[in-house]
Amino acid sequence: MIIVFDAKCLICSSWVQFLLxxxxxxxxxxxxxxxxxxxDLLARAGLNITTLETLLLVDGKRNYQHTAAILRVxxxxxxxxxxxxxxxxxxxxIRNAGYRWVARNRYRIFGRSDSCFLPNAEHRLRFIDDTTESR
Structure with missing residues (x-):
């Protein structure tokens, strides 16, 4: 399963650290x-980065967004x-309305980093970069 997240968003990066x-x-x-x-994963799911209000969970050929993604994770x-x-x-x-509100306001509420979250050496292989095939 692949989780696509905003690495500049502090709450999103904290979520990834929690999962690790x-x-x-x-x-x-x-x-x-x-x-x-x-x-590329977002595009395959029909999502636009500029208006993104969710994290994406990709499970094989299926994908999940909003609270469905969080609850499955x-x-x-x-x-x-x-x-x-x-x-x-x-x-x-109701669940998704609350989720989308937080997602829309995530930078204002939780903050934004000028640089992307980078995993430590122990977890680096769990991150798909531009050279890793997404399975």
Whole structure:
């Protein structure tokens, strides 16, 4: 599974760092929207970088956005994170409206970095760069 994220967004980068810490089975790989690989994955999903209000989860030929992506990611982390599935009880139009509002305002609320998040050597192979084939 590949997570496409905004590497200049501080909350997005914090989310990736959280996943690197808690993804003990190493299920996830990552691509930033600032990379060619990330931009290509977004384009395949029909998403435009300039108006992006979601992270993208690519699972084989399927992709997920907004709260569906977040909840699927948390489910993959196992207990206790999979308990977040209770959020499926909230109608998606409500969950996703809140998610999109935060995403639209992410730089103002959480801040923005002038440089992209870079993984340490231990995690570098989990990131898809322009030379890595996205599987």
């Amino acid at each position: 810490k808690h993804d003990r089975r190493r299920v996830f790989r990552f691509a930033s929207i600032q990379s060619k690989a990330g931009a 948390l489910h993959q982390l196992g207990f206790p994170w999979k308990l977040a599935w209770i959020a499926w009880l909230v109608p998606s139009f």
